[in-house]
Amino acid sequence: MFFMGITLHLDDFARVLKQPKTIFIAVTLKFICMPLAALFISKMLHLSTELLIGMILVGVVSGGTAANVIVYLAKGDVALSITITMMSTLLSVFITPLLTLLYVGQSVPVPAVDMLVSILQIVAIPVIFGVILNYFLHTMIKRYESYFAMLSMITIVFVISIVVALNQNAIASIGFLTIIAIILHNSVGLLSGYVGAKWFGFNHTICKTIAIDVGMQNSGLAVALALKYFTPLSALPGAIFSIWHNISGAILAGFWSRHKERCETSKS
Numbered sequence: 001m002f003f004m005g006i007t008l009h010l011d012d013f014a015r016v017l018k019q020p021k022t023i024f025i026a027v028t029l030k031f032i033c034m035p036l037a038a039l040f041i042s043k044m045l046h047l048s049t050e051l052l053i054g055m056i057l058v059g060v061v062s063g064g065t066a067a068n069v070i071v072y073l074a075k076g077d078v079a080l081s082i083t084i085t086m087m088s089t090l091l092s093v094f095i096t097p098l099l100t101l102l103y104v105g106q107s108v109p110v111p112a113v114d115m116l117v118s119i120l121q122i123v124a125i126p127v128i129f130g131v132i133l134n135y136f137l138h139t140m141i142k143r144y145e146s147y148f149a150m151l152s153m154i155t156i157v158f159v160i161s162i163v164v165a166l167n168q169n170a171i172a173s174i175g176f177l178t179i180i181a182i183i184l185h186n187s188v189g190l191l192s193g194y195v196g197a198k199w200f201g202f203n204h205t206i207c208k209t210i211a212i213d214v215g216m217q218n219s220g221l222a223v224a225l226a227l228k229y230f231t232p233l234s235a236l237p238g239a240i241f242s243i244w245h246n247i248s249g250a251i252l253a254g255f256w257s258r259h260k261e262r263c264e265t266s267k268s
Contacts (some may be wrong), residue, residue, distance in 0.1 A: 054237035062092035073253035076209035163239035166232035168263020189215030
């Protein structure tokens with residue numbers, strides 16, 4: 001989250017005022033479609049309560065910074081993607097605990113207030129500190145900006161390794177079913193993001209930007225919350241999602257970028 005904040009500029013916040021409708025629709029689609037998809041898929045596949053919690057956590061967290069990279073590769077609107085991620089991240093401080101309580105509060109106790117405090121510590125404070133640092137040390141930070149995404153990925157890989165180690169006995173029996181659930185969840189997010197944006201009349205560039213931002217989640221945060229407030233098994237969906245959404249995103253970005261090149265070639 002600090003590495004995300006350090007790449008944000010004041011212009012990213014100003015863009016909220018310039019494109020309020022687009023950002024509102026993208027964020028609304030994310031926080032409606034992803035939790036509902038997580039619940040429906042978990043029930044459909046008869047996942048255990050622990051895995052259901054993990055799926056819901058993946059569905060109710062904010063967008064991930066990996067989405068911004070995928071949007072760039074897909075030749076989407078990167079500036080818009082960054083702003084959507086930023087807004088969903090800031091809103092997640094309050095929305096994630098409330099949606100977790102709504103979706104799984106009937107099955108297990110959900111410490112919503114404690115989660116809110118944790119998300120403030122994990123998300124809001126590092127992002128704000130990063131933005132402030134970028135404002136005062138912009139020239140120096142710009143020089144090393146390309147390394148921040150890599151450092152974020154290294155951190156996430158480290159967290160995933162811990163989750164896999166904690167669940168090594170369970171993975172053999174439930175791993176395949178969880179992978180299917182994650183693939184379906186991610187696919188529904190990408191599809192609903194694109195179709196929803198298209199329904200509101202946006203062009204193809206905006207549609208694919210919103211699709212990627214809806215379908216790709218801050219699964220590292222879902223893992224952290226699962227480990228702190230639930231069980232190691234609840235962290236497994238987040239860990240698998242962290243791997244899969246980068247694979248699916250890269251495949252989709254490759255398809256869209258090639259499609260755009262073919263369209264430009266045919267026009268010329």
